[in-house]
Amino acid sequence: MLKESMSRMGRHQFCSVLIFLILLTLSLNLTGWAWTTPDCIIADSLLFPNLSYYIPFCTLVPGLHLLASCSNVKNINQTLERVPKNTEVLCLQGMVPTLPANAFGRFHSLQLLRLQLGTTNITSRTFQGLDQLQYIFFEHHAPCCLSLFLPPNCLESLRSLSSLSFQGYCLTYSQSIYLPTSLRHLTLRNGCLTKLQELHRLFPDLLLSASSAPNTKPRAPFLEMLDLSYNLQLKQAGVRDLYGLTLHSLILDGTPLRALDLSSGLLHLHFLSLVGTGIEKLPASVTGYSELRALDLGKNQIQNILENRDFPGYKALEFLSLHDNHLQSLPIRFLRTLPQLQKLNLSVNNLGPILEIPEGLFSTNLKVLDLSHNQLCDVPHGAFSFLSQLQELRLSGNNISSLSNESLQGLRWLRTLDLSWNQIKVLKPGWLSHLPALTTLNLLGTSLERISGRQLQGPKMLRHLQLGSSPMLDIYPPWLPMLLSLEIQAETCIEFMIPSGEPFLLLENLTLETSVLLLKPDTTTIHFPSLRRLTLRGYSFTFSTSQLQRFFSQQLPVLEHLFIWCDNSNAIDLHLFGMPRLRVLELGYLNFFYESSTMKLEVLLKEVPQLQVLALSHMNLRNLSVSSFKSLQVLKLLLFNSERTLEMNSNFQELIPQMPQYVYFSDVTFTCQCETSWLESWATRAPNTFVYGLEKSICMANASDYSKTLLFSFHATNCPHSTEFWGFLTSFTLLLLVIILPLVSCHKWSWLHHLWTLFHTCWWKLCGHRLRGQFNYDVFISYCEEDQAWVLEELVPVLEKAPPEGEGLRLCLPDRDFGIGNDRMESMIASMGKSRAMLCVLTGQALASPWCNLELRLATYHLVAKPGTTRLLLLFLEPLNRQRLHSYHRLSRWLQKEDYFDLSQGKVEWKTFCEQLKRQLRKAGQERD
Ligand SMILES: *[C@@H]1O[C@H](CO)[C@@H](O)[C@H](O)[C@H]1NC(C)=O
Ligand SMILES: *[C@@H]1O[C@H](CO)[C@@H](O)[C@H](O)[C@H]1NC(C)=O
Ligand SMILES: *[C@@H]1O[C@H](CO)[C@@H](O)[C@H](O)[C@H]1NC(C)=O
Ligand SMILES: *[C@@H]1O[C@H](CO)[C@@H](O)[C@H](O)[C@H]1NC(C)=O
Ligand SMILES: *[C@@H]1O[C@H](CO)[C@@H](O)[C@H](O)[C@H]1NC(C)=O
Ligand SMILES: *[C@@H]1O[C@H](CO)[C@@H](O)[C@H](O)[C@H]1NC(C)=O
Numbered sequence: 001m002l003k004e005s006m007s008r009m010g011r012h013q014f015c016s017v018l019i020f021l022i023l024l025t026l027s028l029n030l031t032g033w034a035w036t037t038p039d040c041i042i043a044d045s046l047l048f049p050n051l052s053y054y055i056p057f058c059t060l061v062p063g064l065h066l067l068a069s070c071s072n073v074k075n076i077n078q079t080l081e082r083v084p085k086n087t088e089v090l091c092l093q094g095m096v097p098t099l100p101a102n103a104f105g106r107f108h109s110l111q112l113l114r115l116q117l118g119t120t121n122i123t124s125r126t127f128q129g130l131d132q133l134q135y136i137f138f139e140h141h142a143p144c145c146l147s148l149f150l151p152p153n154c155l156e157s158l159r160s161l162s163s164l165s166f167q168g169y170c171l172t173y174s175q176s177i178y179l180p181t182s183l184r185h186l187t188l189r190n191g192c193l194t195k196l197q198e199l200h201r202l203f204p205d206l207l208l209s210a211s212s213a214p215n216t217k218p219r220a221p222f223l224e225m226l227d228l229s230y231n232l233q234l235k236q237a238g239v240r241d242l243y244g245l246t247l248h249s250l251i252l253d254g255t256p257l258r259a260l261d262l263s264s265g266l267l268h269l270h271f272l273s274l275v276g277t278g279i280e281k282l283p284a285s286v287t288g289y290s291e292l293r294a295l296d297l298g299k300n301q302i303q304n305i306l307e308n309r310d311f312p313g314y315k316a317l318e319f320l321s322l323h324d325n326h327l328q329s330l331p332i333r334f335l336r337t338l339p340q341l342q343k344l345n346l347s348v349n350n351l352g353p354i355l356e357i358p359e360g361l362f363s364t365n366l367k368v369l370d371l372s373h374n375q376l377c378d379v380p381h382g383a384f385s386f387l388s389q390l391q392e393l394r395l396s397g398n399n400i401s402s403l404s405n406e407s408l409q410g411l412r413w414l415r416t417l418d419l420s421w422n423q424i425k426v427l428k429p430g431w432l433s434h435l436p437a438l439t440t441l442n443l444l445g446t447s448l449e450r451i452s453g454r455q456l457q458g459p460k461m462l463r464h465l466q467l468g469s470s471p472m473l474d475i476y477p478p479w480l481p482m483l484l485s486l487e488i489q490a491e492t493c494i495e496f497m498i499p500s501g502e503p504f505l506l507l508e509n510l511t512l513e514t515s516v517l518l519l520k521p522d523t524t525t526i527h528f529p530s531l532r533r534l535t536l537r538g539y540s541f542t543f544s545t546s547q548l549q550r551f552f553s554q555q556l557p558v559l560e561h562l563f564i565w566c567d568n569s570n571a572i573d574l575h576l577f578g579m580p581r582l583r584v585l586e587l588g589y590l591n592f593f594y595e596s597s598t599m600k601l602e603v604l605l606k607e608v609p610q611l612q613v614l615a616l617s618h619m620n621l622r623n624l625s626v627s628s629f630k631s632l633q634v635l636k637l638l639l640f641n642s643e644r645t646l647e648m649n650s651n652f653q654e655l656i657p658q659m660p661q662y663v664y665f666s667d668v669t670f671t672c673q674c675e676t677s678w679l680e681s682w683a684t685r686a687p688n689t690f691v692y693g694l695e696k697s698i699c700m701a702n703a704s705d706y707s708k709t710l711l712f713s714f715h716a717t718n719c720p721h722s723t724e725f726w727g728f729l730t731s732f733t734l735l736l737l738v739i740i741l742p743l744v745s746c747h748k749w750s751w752l753h754h755l756w757t758l759f760h761t762c763w764w765k766l767c768g769h770r771l772r773g774q775f776n777y778d779v780f781i782s783y784c785e786e787d788q789a790w791v792l793e794e795l796v797p798v799l800e801k802a803p804p805e806g807e808g809l810r811l812c813l814p815d816r817d818f819g820i821g822n823d824r825m826e827s828m829i830a831s832m833g834k835s836r837a838m839l840c841v842l843t844g845q846a847l848a849s850p851w852c853n854l855e856l857r858l859a860t861y862h863l864v865a866k867p868g869t870t871r872l873l874l875l876f877l878e879p880l881n882r883q884r885l886h887s888y889h890r891l892s893r894w895l896q897k898e899d900y901f902d903l904s905q906g907k908v909e910w911k912t913f914c915e916q917l918k919r920q921l922r923k924a925g926q927e928r929d
Contacts, residue, residue: 058091140168305331385410444468452476479503665693
């Protein structure tokens, strides 16, 4: 049906699609219908990857973005009840003695489960129904170890499981645990393994037991990675312990187990990691390593590889890390035996002060070389000239003061050069001339005071540049027009000596970290036509925003992400203009309290109506009012961080129907006042809004109140319960229900039509269809079945009767004017859009009936969401307590006195009524034009 109407609507197709999508989204949301759970964060990391910076939550795996992270879990069922069903990542921290059968059965899309639940009883059916689960972690972070018992078949149902991890647990009493065939990574970290044989008892599938007869061979899964790091008692590894295990990676970091003890059991090992095991020598020669491609020996005590007379046969080695050892010279003989080496990490050793690389030292395949933090002072001419394939060279954190083109000779394919945090004082002209393929250059932390584009000439492909110096840096032309990302840091000042032309035509990411930004001459402007992401850190607004505005005075037509983190406590005025595509705005330390923060926010946000994410940190906001946010129609995430004595005006409630899906309060204290008592109901019951952080928020009665009263306990003890919010909430809940019910083929079709209409008029306006004066109907009459008789017999005849006796108004009555069939919806859309006003007939009965009540609530919602589109008129057939009406519908703000018609006094004065009605209709017509 939808399809049909869409095709018929032709040019309105776009609108229809939008409406359809909205309905679809809402209906999909219903499946993940949830309200905030105390102590849980629900987040969508696609929307705002930086959320973890403000609110710590469990780490994510790339590709997964919908997550729920709950702490202090005590009652698992209660907690999980409110976690959205479609969550992909679930992290639980707390004390849960038992994980019952089918504990996670609701979460069909769950892919990652991280459990920090102390000692917990797991049944064989606990993980039932988790077909999609790929990662499961059991973690305990206090000192080793807790005991965990796993029933043998508890993982059987996890058909997609690829990664299983235990950290801080002893599995002493478990045995014969079945591992799904999909398993690739198995981790037993920080546990109490003493022998590798124990693995055999735990996971008989994993190893081909040396003793088992050849033909009773169990299934041998192809495990890619086994991580046994930090099993501090793992001292013995017998020759045959891992015999038969087909394994690509073995990680033994932090164990007392030396690779020396490992034997030829691991025939196909590709990666061996022995970080922090106290090794002083290279693992001895064993034939078992002939296939080894990667070896990580970081954080050990290796001083001199020359001592090893007998080099192991690492013929296939491609990656070697000797990061953080005690090397004082390059292990020349050893490196010569590695013909396949592609990546060598020698960072944090003592190779300095002069780097000498003899010819033929490295394999000609070497692509990545890390020599950071080696106290190198001098890079002699041609030092790298034998590394013709090198693509990445890291020399960060050394003591290099100058580099010439001769030093970097021969690096024809070098793409990345990291020279950050050296003592670079001069860059000789043409020093990059031998690096034609360079794309990424890091010069943060230099001692340069000025840098000119001329010094960076040579590489034609330079795209990513980082420059830094303290305390100030002058940037001279000519500039590099092909740059895609640029970061500049200087403590006090960055000054751009502006070139002519368009120096930053392609720049997408710009990060400036400094107090003051200057342009010289200050009448010039710079264009950033492609800028998508602008980060300003440490900016001092003491030097006024006018500087900033001069700097970014042009349109930033494609800017999507703006991050401003100031460095002073003075009040500021910030204006965001010419950023029509801004999607994410992060502001920190912009002290807004100086005048009226509400006003400032309002002014600021009015200019960025497309905003989806707003994160405000240390803003000294003090007061929040609905007016600040009303221009933000598509806001999805709102975050307040580190705000003190925040007040939220009670009118904030009006925003609820449009409240963003994710609202986070991180380290926010409130003022103790009853005006905010709606917050609790909202936070715990708000439909489809995930509110985080209120239950822990405290409030302060005054500046010297250090009693740390919890906000909600203040409300509970001091504020009378208000039904207001509940009324509003129920209506909103019903609204969502009504959207869904027809879609799941409920028979209340008329409600769908009404709703459809409302949405349509909404979008109609939004999509730019304006119906200038083209009204087919004067009044769309909405009434309850109970009042139908009165409407049809009394009201309609008077209004419809032709003048002079009657008014001759064109009325639209859904039940009368539309036939049954497919066209009904379309005629509904059209007629609602073509009615001057909507008249609701109200009686006590109507208000008491949820369905009747709903229409009015929908209209209210409509008024709140899009004031000025339809005129809403209320007709009272019975004396009603308006107070009650107000409190339920919050209409007072939107309706004027003339919008009420009171016909409850028995005898109806039709003449007066009609006069009044016509006056309102005229007004409605004018407003809509
Ligand atoms: C994002 O988070 C990081 C820390 O994780 C922080 O340093 C940074 O300032 C934040 N903002 C942006 C725009 O990167
Ligand atoms: C786990 O279950 C066993 C029996 O099923 C019971 O004896 C034990 O007390 C339980 N442990 C906890 C922590 O509830
Ligand atoms: C070298 O190893 C250290 C420590 O693991 C790491 O931080 C660094 O990124 C590595 N260097 C390269 C080029 O991968
Ligand atoms: C770095 O070089 C300077 C001279 O350029 C010297 O004074 C300083 O001691 C060196 N630092 C280290 C750690 O070698
Ligand atoms: C390298 O720099 C020297 C001056 O230091 C210069 O004479 C020479 O032409 C430069 N080489 C190239 C290829 O630019
Ligand atoms: C800009 O920054 C974002 C976020 O850090 C990154 O994902 C993107 O690749 C960057 N773009 C360029 C051209 O460097």
